[in-house]
Amino acid sequence: xxxxGEASLVLGMISSIIAIIDATNQVYEAxxxxxxxxxxxxxxxxxxxxxxxxxxxxxxxxxTADESIKAAFTPTLxxxxxxxxxxxxxxxxxxxxxxxxxxxxxxxxxxxIGKGGRVESLMKGIxxxxxxxxxxxxxxxxxxxxxxLAKAVEEVTGxxxxxxxxxxxxxxxxxxxxxxxxxxxxxxxxxxNSGTGHxxxxxxxxxxxxxxxxxxxxxxxxITVDDIDRSCLRTLRCPNTLAVKNRLKENKDKLLHKSIxxxxxxxxxxxxxxxxxxxxxxxxxxxxxxKTMISIGLIERLSLPQDEFTVVTYFFCQNxxxxxxxxxxxxxxxxxxxxxxxxxxKESLRRxxxxxxxxxxxxxxxxxxxxxxxxxxxxxxxxxxxxxxVDALDECQDGGMADFLKRLVRTGLYHPSKIKWLLTSxxxxxxxxxxxxxxxxxxxxxxxxxxxxxEAVKTYIAFKADELDRYNAYGxxxxxxxxxxxxxxxxxxxxxxxxxxxxxxxxxxDEALTTIQDLPPGLHPLYNRVFHQLSEGDSAIVKGCMRLLxxxxxxxxxxxxxxxxxxxxxxxxxxxxKALVDRCASFLKIRGTDIEFAHQSARDYLAGKNSQSVLxxxxxxxxxxxxxxxxxxxxxxxKVNLIxxxxxxxxxxxxxxxxxxxxxxxxxxxxxxxxDGAQQTSLIQNALAEQGEVCIFLRTKLLxxxxxxxxxxxxxxxxxxxxxxxxxxxxxxxxxISRIIS
Numbered sequence: 025x026x027x028x029g030e031a032s033l034v035l036g037m038i039s040s041i042i043a044i045i046d047a048t049n050q051v052y053e054a055x056x057x058x059x060x061x062x063x064x065x066x067x068x069x070x071x072x073x074x075x076x077x078x079x080x081x082x083x084x085x086x087x088t089a090d091e092s093i094k095a096a097f098t099p100t101l102x103x104x105x106x107x108x109x110x111x112x113x114x115x116x117x118x119x120x121x122x123x124x125x126x127x128x129x130x131x132x133x134x135x136x137i138g139k140g141g142r143v144e145s146l147m148k149g150i151x152x153x154x155x156x157x158x159x160x161x162x163x164x165x166x167x168x169x170x171x172x173l174a175k176a177v178e179e180v181t182g183x184x185x186x187x188x189x190x191x192x193x194x195x196x197x198x199x200x201x202x203x204x205x206x207x208x209x210x211x212x213x214x215x216x217n218s219g220t221g222h223x224x225x226x227x228x229x230x231x232x233x234x235x236x237x238x239x240x241x242x243x244x245x246x247i248t249v250d251d252i253d254r255s256c257l258r259t260l261r262c263p264n265t266l267a268v269k270n271r272l273k274e275n276k277d278k279l280l281h282k283s284i285x286x287x288x289x290x291x292x293x294x295x296x297x298x299x300x301x302x303x304x305x306x307x308x309x310x311x312x313x314x315k316t317m318i319s320i321g322l323i324e325r326l327s328l329p330q331d332e333f334t335v336v337t338y339f340f341c342q343n344x345x346x347x348x349x350x351x352x353x354x355x356x357x358x359x360x361x362x363x364x365x366x367x368x369x370k371e372s373l374r375r376x377x378x379x380x381x382x383x384x385x386x387x388x389x390x391x392x393x394x395x396x397x398x399x400x401x402x403x404x405x406x407x408x409x410x411x412x413x414v415d416a417l418d419e420c421q422d423g424g425m426a427d428f429l430k431r432l433v434r435t436g437l438y439h440p441s442k443i444k445w446l447l448t449s450x451x452x453x454x455x456x457x458x459x460x461x462x463x464x465x466x467x468x469x470x471x472x473x474x475x476x477x478x479e480a481v482k483t484y485i486a487f488k489a490d491e492l493d494r495y496n497a498y499g500x501x502x503x504x505x506x507x508x509x510x511x512x513x514x515x516x517x518x519x520x521x522x523x524x525x526x527x528x529x530x531x532x533x534d535e536a537l538t539t540i541q542d543l544p545p546g547l548h549p550l551y552n553r554v555f556h557q558l559s560e561g562d563s564a565i566v567k568g569c570m571r572l573l574x575x576x577x578x579x580x581x582x583x584x585x586x587x588x589x590x591x592x593x594x595x596x597x598x599x600x601x602k603a604l605v606d607r608c609a610s611f612l613k614i615r616g617t618d619i620e621f622a623h624q625s626a627r628d629y630l631a632g633k634n635s636q637s638v639l640x641x642x643x644x645x646x647x648x649x650x651x652x653x654x655x656x657x658x659x660x661x662x663k664v665n666l667i668x669x670x671x672x673x674x675x676x677x678x679x680x681x682x683x684x685x686x687x688x689x690x691x692x693x694x695x696x697x698x699x700d701g702a703q704q705t706s707l708i709q710n711a712l713a714e715q716g717e718v719c720i721f722l723r724t725k726l727l728x729x730x731x732x733x734x735x736x737x738x739x740x741x742x743x744x745x746x747x748x749x750x751x752x753x754x755x756x757x758x759x760x761i762s763r764i765i766s
Contacts, residue, residue, distance in 0.1 A: 034094045037101045037702040038083045045075050048329055049724040051115045065118065065185040066112075071176045076153050078173060087719040089161075095270060097157065110137050111146040131447045134187055138250040142191075144183045151177045152248035207294060245619040247379060260388060262360035263353050268340050269323070271615065272316060283314070283483050284321040286476035292466040296444060302466055303440035304432075306459050307448040309470030312519025312547055313477060315448040316340065319415040322446065333408040337361035343419035346580040351391035351422040354414060355398050361760060362401055364411075369401045392431075399435060400629075402443055410443045417449040419624055431459035440464050478516045485510045488525045496533045499601040505537055515543040519623050520547055523610050547589040551629040555638065565607065566705040568594055570642045571606050572619075577630050577637065578647060578701075581692050582618045586683060587690040590657035593652055594685065647701035648708045654691035654698065655721050657712075661688055662728035666735060685735060692732045696745035703752045712752070 049072040058066065059125060086094055117133040118126050134141035140149065155173055158164050165173070218542040229746050287293050287307075309315050319340070327336045339357040342348035348357075363370050376397070378385045386393050402410060417425070436445065459465055470477050489507040492498065498506065506528075515669055524543060531539050544553055575592040576583060589596030594604075605612045605619060611626045612619055621627040632638050667682045699718065702708045710719040723730075733739045 026671075034086055034097050034101065035083060037098070037105060038079055038086070041105050041108050042076055042079045042083075044105070045072055048072060048108070048115050049076070051112070051119055055119055061119065062127070062130055062143065062186045063576055064142070064144045064183050067183060068143050068180070069115075071147055071151065071180065074151060074172050074176050078158070078165055078169055079702040081169060082154075082157065085164045092274070093161065095274075096160070099158055099298070100153050100311050104150055106355050107140075107146050107153070110141065111143070111150065113137075114141070114143055114146065114636050118359040119282045120746055131191060131567050132481040134191060135494055137612060139248055140189050140623060144180055144186060145654070148180045150176065150465070151180060155477075161269060172612070179757070181606070188376060202239050210741075224486060239351055242751065249374070252374055252377055252379060253370045256384075257360065257363075258376050259384060260356055260359070260373070262356040263339075265339050265361055267358040268342070268348065268357075269320060269338070272340060272617070273320060281321060283480040284318050284556075286473070286480060287318060287322070287468065288325070288474075290468055290473070292468050296446070296466055302464055303443060303467065304331070304445040304447070304459065306445070306465070307468045308455075309448075310450060310517075311628070312517040312623065314452075314480065314518045315468045316415055317518070318353060319413060319446075319610065323411075323413055326413075334366050334411070335362065335405065335407045335409070336411045336413065336630070338413035341414070341419040342620055343416075343421060344579075344627055345582060349419060349421045351420060354420065355391055355394040358412060358414075359394065359398055359401065362398075362405070366401075366405055366407070369404060371485070372397050372404065391428065393559060395428075395431060395435075401535065408442065411446065412443065413446045414655035415448045416624070417447055417455065418452050426451075426454040426458065428453055429644050433458055433461065474516060476705060481514055481516050481518060481521065482511055484518055484519055485514065488521060488766065492528055492536075495529065496536070498533055498536065499657045500536065502533065502579070506540065508654065509537060510538045513540065515542070519625060520550060521755050523550060523622070526609060547625055548629065551626065554730070555629075558608065563754065565604075567643060568600075568604050569608050570639055572601070572646055573608060573630055574637070574643070574645045575638045575650060576612060576621065577627065577639070578650060578698075579690070580697060581690070582615075582620045585614070585617050585619065586686040587688075588619070590654055590687060590691040592645075593649075602711055626756055646705075647698045648705045648711075651695050651698035651702060651708065652717055654695035656715050658688060658729065658732075659725060662692075662725050662732055664728060664731070666732055667727065671764045685732075688732060689736055691738065692729060693738055695743060700748050700752055705737065718749075 049069065052065070052069040055061070082097075086097065114130070114133050115139070118130045119655075121129055123129070124132075134143075137146075140146065149171065155177055156172055156701070289651065293305060296302045307315060307318060321340070323336055323338050326334070337358045337536040339354045339363060340348070341354065346354055358372075363373070373722075376384050376386050376388075387685060388394060388397075402412075420743055422428075432445070437442070447455070447459075458610070460467055485507055489498075489503050492506070510524065513524075524540060527543075528536050528539060544550055558565055571592050571594055575588070579591065583591060585601050586596055586599060588594055588601050595601070602614065603621070606616050609622070611622055611623050611630065616618075630637060631638060661684065667684060699708055699711070713719070730739065730742060733742060
């Protein structure tokens with residue numbers, strides 16, 4: 025979405041919330057007779073003017089804020105709008121409607137919302153959303169506004185519950201209106217309640233929600249449909265693809281819609297979008313050709329209707345992140361996007377949930393099982409059009425890709441007028457074999473559309489030249505010369521332009537043109553030149569750069585700066601690491617506190633071919649060295665009560681601001697995987713011996729390691745880790761490990 029679009033979206037959302045709050049306040053002020061109205065409605069209504077004032081302040085603040093701040097507001101405002109809408113519905117149904125008593129109307133309306141449906145809960149949620157924004161962005165309101173907000177939160181928190189626990193289940197076993205009450209749907213005695221009072225009787229099963237059965241003894245635990253839905257999604261651990269998309273937009277240059285305008289007129293794209301008999305579009309192109317930005321642009325374009333008839337679900341594969349580079353992750357991400365937009369589709373997860381044992385009844389770690397669930401959701405989805413976008417398929421490191429594409433073609437393309445698949449990748453053998461076999465599948469090749477791509481890259485170059493001109497005061501003549509030189513050498517590759525322009529940011533204007541002229545065209549020659557320059561200079565700095573590049577290459581996810589020391593043995597001082605990243609700027613970048621590859625092609629260059637990394641000629645530092653470095657760091661840092669909790673219920677609060685947890689996260693989570701990655705080396709064979717580092721660590725730090733993973737909310741990984749150790753070592757020879765596993 026463009027900056028203007030983002031601004032309009034955020035400001036429009038605030039205006040919408042203000043209108044909802046004002047309408048709610050009008051409903052309350054119109055009340056002439058408050059009899060029967062729960063007390064917390066009256067107390068909550070006094071907070072509505074405060075909310076309106078704070079939203080007015082936020083609107084004024086955002087009108088002059090930059091785009092990154094507007095984007096940061098969006099998730100919190102979305103949650104605030106949902107709660108405000110529920111609050112308005114609650115006031116209208118309880119105050120304005122007639123028939124049952126206000127109490128009965130309140131119970132019914134609150135249960136429709138779910139567990140958070142108490143009036144005070146909704147009010148508290150809105151106030152806490154605003155308090156979060158005021159904390160993150162202090163300028164959003166005045167000190168007096170913050171004091172009023174804090175006092176309002178305190179008062180709402182102190183309200184007595186207006187409904188009893190488990191109120192959301194009341195229709196399953198309770199009756200508050202007039203008429204007879206039939207309670208028992210199973211065998212046994214049938215009681216009819218035709219008088220006053222509440223009644224719950226009978227054996228058998230009670231029903232909550234849509235076709236989901238919960239045994240009687242579980243009802244006592246207040247398990248609701250919302251609880252089950254949350255359990256399902258928490259257990260699935262779906263990647264947040266919206267966050268990934270936003271991160272990609274932050275990392276890349278501003279999306280220039282003019283650069284993707286050509287594809288919106290491409291005949292193949294139009295036939296895919298509009299025809300009822302074409303259901304799959306594959307966009308294929310080499311590294312750095314702009315495929316991901318095309319995906320983002322198309323996702324946002326396809327999402328524009330924002331009506332109940334269209335749904336867009338998407339996933340961005342990321343080779344360097346184990347949570348984003350498997351088929352399991354792809355389908356989970358698509359499922360999460362889909363159910364967030366179509367809540368009723370959670371039924372497909374709910375039906376597979378074993379409530380008594382709090383787990384799925386099917387293996388949801390299998391991409392094939394997940395595929396069946398996703399197809400079922402697509403089948404039941406009532407939308408007229410569902411777009412499914414998967415970007416960078418070539419970055420998926422799953423051996424089942426060929427099977428997945430075959431299954432997609434065989435079972436996923438059955439409804440071309442409703443379900444539209446869009447895939448992007450570099451040239452991919454498995455895709456070449458499986459896709460484009462029928463007329464319902466079409467291809468847009470970026471290489472075959474070189475004229476369009478060339479013009480799009482020129483647009484991007486003009487934008488970058490103007491940007492550099494503003495920073496470095498090139499003047500019209502130098503700016504034109506730089507633009508011409510970039511165009512001549514770019515070879516229609518966005519990434520080459522981006523890397524060179526990044527380099528120019530730190531170059532004096534008098535040296536800018538010669539800097540471009542000295543660099544070779546093409547990505548691979550450019551990486552060669554940069555790597556050669558990186559290997560020259562002070563030996564300690566060169567060694568630090570090579571070690572950082574190698575650990576980043578072998579890590580199973582992007583490393584946080586605080587984790588670098590535990591994995592690489594380098595200093596974990598911010599300034600030291602930042603200096604190394606700056607020196608490796610064509611290969612690495614810092615996003616927040618995470619170190620990432622500048623682009624997948626940079627990672628591919630360093631990885632080399634046939635597992636022969638260009639880094640190995642400088643120093644061999646592999647999985648075995650990383651595993652032992654992690655164990656050494658954990659042995660030094662882990663202790664009982666790792667973060668000195670003053671009380672058991674303070675865990676989450678303390679975790680948010682604890683630096684030690686940030687530094688041990690990667691080592692505690694992944695040391696076993698690195699052992700597995702280097703099991704054939706003598707270093708690891710020795711570590712797995714009775715007196716080796718692995719056994720000593722498990723003997724001396726096992727409970728502390730378990731506590732650490734528990735604090736990180738990753739305790740289930742212990743089972744995976746021990747299974748991995750079982751596979752790589754003869755546990756019968758190592759008594760201690762054998763005892764743990766048994």
